[in-house]
Amino acid sequence: MExxxxxxxxxxxxxxxxxxxxxxxxxxxxNSLYVMTSINAEHAMSLAQHADSLIxxxxxxxxxxxxxxxxxxxxxxxxxxxxxxxVVCAGEPSAAKDALxxxxxxxxxxxxxxxxNMSEFAFSxxxxxxxxxxxxxxxxxxxxxIPGGSSSGAAVSVASGFAVAGxxxxxxxxxxxxxxxxxxxxxxxxxxxxxxxxxxxxxxxLDTVGAITRCVDDAMILDQVLSGQDLxxxxxxxxxxxxxxxxxxxxxxxxxxxxxxxxxxISTLTQAGVEIREISLKELDEIAQINQPGxxxxxxxYAAQGVRIEADPTKVDHRVVQRMYLGKGVSAADYLHLLxxxxxxxxxxxSVIEPFDAIICPxxxxxxxxxxxxxxxxxEFFRVNRLLLRNTFAINFLDGCSISIPCxxxxxxxxxxxxxxxxxxxxxxxxxxxxxxxxLKKLHTN
Numbered sequence: 372m373e374x375x376x377x378x379x380x381x382x383x384x385x386x387x388x389x390x391x392x393x394x395x396x397x398x399x400x401x402n403s404l405y406v407m408t409s410i411n412a413e414h415a416m417s418l419a420q421h422a423d424s425l426i427x428x429x430x431x432x433x434x435x436x437x438x439x440x441x442x443x444x445x446x447x448x449x450x451x452x453x454x455x456x457x458v459v460c461a462g463e464p465s466a467a468k469d470a471l472x473x474x475x476x477x478x479x480x481x482x483x484x485x486x487x488n489m490s491e492f493a494f495s496x497x498x499x500x501x502x503x504x505x506x507x508x509x510x511x512x513x514x515x516x517i518p519g520g521s522s523s524g525a526a527v528s529v530a531s532g533f534a535v536a537g538x539x540x541x542x543x544x545x546x547x548x549x550x551x552x553x554x555x556x557x558x559x560x561x562x563x564x565x566x567x568x569x570x571x572x573x574x575x576x577l578d579t580v581g582a583i584t585r586c587v588d589d590a591m592i593l594d595q596v597l598s599g600q601d602l603x604x605x606x607x608x609x610x611x612x613x614x615x616x617x618x619x620x621x622x623x624x625x626x627x628x629x630x631x632x633x634x635x636x637i638s639t640l641t642q643a644g645v646e647i648r649e650i651s652l653k654e655l656d657e658i659a660q661i662n663q664p665g666x667x668x669x670x671x672x673y674a675a676q677g678v679r680i681e682a683d684p685t686k687v688d689h690r691v692v693q694r695m696y697l698g699k700g701v702s703a704a705d706y707l708h709l710l711x712x713x714x715x716x717x718x719x720x721x722s723v724i725e726p727f728d729a730i731i732c733p734x735x736x737x738x739x740x741x742x743x744x745x746x747x748x749x750x751e752f753f754r755v756n757r758l759l760l761r762n763t764f765a766i767n768f769l770d771g772c773s774i775s776i777p778c779x780x781x782x783x784x785x786x787x788x789x790x791x792x793x794x795x796x797x798x799x800x801x802x803x804x805x806x807x808x809x810x811l812k813k814l815h816t817n
């Protein structure tokens with residue numbers, strides 16, 4: 372599928388109609404195994420017809436008017452029960468109103484195709500779901516590989532070409548991980564910027580709402596709609612840009628494909644005049660110790676979803692239950708102590724990286740792994756899950772902003788480059804991502 376601006380232009384020139392676009396998207400969505408948990412075909416076509424009428428009348432200013440969007444099944448849609456990738460929510464009352472971000476998408480004329488599959492309660496970076504099936508990463512036609520999670524269906528809907536964007540969430544990497552593994556862009560904005568009202572909660576200190584898209588410009592369009600803010604992103608050259616590579620943790624255990632891609636990126640950026648400096652950032656080694664007892668996500672996750680899980684733990688993926696139970700029984704004193712230690716850690720890390728325009732590293736250290744291998748071995752599942760979440764979670768723990776952009780060579784399985792900065796530096800991160808994306812496109816087309 373083309374970019375949002377390309378599709379906008381085709382709609383404006385009447386080279387394309389929303390109805391024809393949505394009809395094709397719906398057909399692909401229905402035939403995509405395990406990607407969608409619900410499809411609202413009749414309503415989507417009605418919205419497409421309305422969009423075509425507005426466009427015919429000259430109303431073409433809305434960025435997403437008539438374009439197909441999918442939404443992760445943890446956002447409330449009026450009249451539907453929000454399932455959050457689980458079955459324990461079956462029978463719960465349907466949502467009384469749309470989540471605020473859903474309302475904002477509808478207000479600009481986006482056509483919501485339906486809800487996408489996800490890791491249960493958004494609690495895994497792998498993307499496997501035992502209840503609704505696991506969407507297959509479309510980047511490998513020979514081996515069924517994981518899509519990444521927890522916004523698994525969101526990523527596959529975009530990578531498969533039937534949505535311009537997939538609305539999702541990012542608690543420890545749930546936008547950037549599937550974006551990296553599926554060759555897409557995943558933008559984790561500063562948490563405070565996009566409202567979480569009407570989204571099923573995992574960890575209130577970390578949960579972030581955002582989107583997976585095909586390019587950085589599309590990510591900026593979605594961010595403007597979701598946040599209700601028009602960020603002033605300045606186009607900039609690469610020369611003189613100051614980037615840091617944390618040598619602690621973030622470049623450990625890279626597989627061959629990731630290491631090759633990352634090395635090529637560094638070489639390309641250096642030749643373009645970027646000043647790249649390696650920094651130790653030893654504070655990253657403290658995360659595991661600070662994030663105890665239980666861990667921030669399990670503690671807040673159990674507080675948010677414990678009642679549902681305890682109603683019948685056998686109905687919940689045992690791997691989710693196992694991780695959630697790490698937070699069960701943690702005292703209020705220990706939880707508050709964790710928050711205090713995190714606050715101190717954030718302050719120290721912010722001071723180290725503030726002199727740089729951004730920090731960069733591979734989004735995840737490995738390529739997408741075969742699904743069957745993770746189903747066959749629980750040890751392998753948790754090993755891969757830890758690796759997938761390692762780099763991305765550090766930015767959530769920092770309360771920073773971050774974007775993953777594709778950086779692999781043509782013919783290789785997807786690899787993501789993660790560009791991150793302190794909280795509130797969203798416009799700077801997006802500007803840098805635009806510049807690097809353009810440079811990498813030149814590299815891979817020559």
